[in-house]
């Protein structure tokens with residue numbers, strides 16, 4: 241209509257509407273349109289309302305436009321209130337996320353798993369929960385596997401990030417915009433909570449990614465991990481033919497630098513020595529274990545007392561209790577990574593202690609975990625010697641926060 245008015249400027253004098261609410265729903269639009277038409281020399285007339293260009297007509301129009309706006313707002317409030325009420329009782333009122341399908345009310349639930357895509361979504365979570373893949377790696381795998389959106393499009397990396405954080409997959413409705421927080425949905429979860437929370441821990445960095453840097457070349461576990469002290473690039477490894485026909489493995493720097501060229505056996509021997517030097521003695525670990533246990537029991541008692549004194553707080557805790565258990569399991573995973581006293585300080589300052597429910601306190605087998613640490617840590621160098629490439633790279637990351645450096649024929653101290 242507007243195009244017609246514009247192209248026929250000067251020949252159109254009136255636009256007649258049946259009722260003003262049909263003219264424009266928003267008050268702002270109404271007046272913008274009116275001045276636009278006026279600039280084309282066009283007045284409006286309503287078939288059912290007394291508007292014209294007189295003072296009374298203009299006032300009338302203003303009142304009517306405001307009513308139109310009001311009517312519109314009430315409608316949208318009502319829709320929003322209706323959706324909020326539905327969400328509150330566990331009905332998902334929006335488009336189903338990938339892995340679910342929306343179903344009619346007669347099903348008794350709002351979503352059912354999409355038989356075609358649900359297994360793919362489960363695989364994504366399980367894969368990411370291992371902490372062995374970066375989001376990009378996993379997304380590439382997902383795209384290769386042919387999992388698409390309902391429109392048949394490949395998943396975008398943003399959609400993938402959102403998917404990994406969506407609590408709907410554990411049957412939880414959380415829509416802050418509608419003031420609906422953490423309600424149990426009327427549909428079945430697609431995932432176990434353990435997998436979901438493990439994924440959240442990996443996403444937030446509470447559990448370190450242990451994605452091995454190189455998956456190939458098991459011959460050179462220290463490749464890229466030990467750096468050249470001259471040019472600071474990671475060493476690479478290769479096999480070369482010796483003078484007497486045999487093949488020799490060595491680590492070396494890039495051709496443009498060549499500052500380091502060291503036999504594989506020698507560098508790995510030096511590395512094992514270094515590990516042996518760093519690995520805590522059984523006596524030290526025993527002390528560490530006792531300190532952690534003391535702090536643990538103190539905290540446990542303190543938290544229990546705190547919980548008993550305040551029932552209001554207890555209610556809040558039980559709501560966040562699931563989160564707390566997962567948080568504390570990530571705490572546990574970081575204990576073996578720390579071989580110094582900071583582990584104690586870490587335990588003392590950890591927020592998990594403060595926000596944990598009593599039942600979760602009982603479930604966490606701290607003694608068991610520490611016993612494991614006591615068995616494993618003092619033997620780190622042996623473990624490294626006998627481990628697979630994958631395990632070796634993880635162990636390296638566990639012990640050294642930064643890479644080692646190599647100069648001439650020696651390993652420069654990394655820490």
Ligand SMILES: [Zn+2]
Nearest residue numbers: 468471493497
């Ligand atoms: Zn170099």
